[in-house]
Amino acid sequence: MVIRIEEIQSACSKILAAVDSNSVSALTETLQLTTRGKELFLNVTNNEYFAKVKLEMKEPVEFNATVNANLFLKLISQITTETIELSVTETALAVSSNSFT
Secondary structure, three states, rough: OOHHOOOHHHHHHHHHHOOOOOOOOOOOOOOEEEEEEEEEEEEEEEOOOEEEEEEEEEOOOOEEOOOOOOOHHHHHHOOOEHHHHEEEEEEEEEEOOOOOO
């Protein structure tokens, strides 16, 4: 799935405010990226609240991945290319830009 970097960076900056940095657990450090039709959702929770940010995609894509929230959000904020490609390979999320993975 190819995404314009400014769109995903905007979504990531919004969801970053909902990542619970006071609690250390696998649940609060997890970001879910999932699609439904032409929509990509970034989801986080801390068992007290659930936050969701939606991105509109150009075409429907099937995608579901969970990653370390802080690591992913930091990575995305540092990318300077025009687009990135997200793909799932067995047990990993691959983030590619300008032929780098």
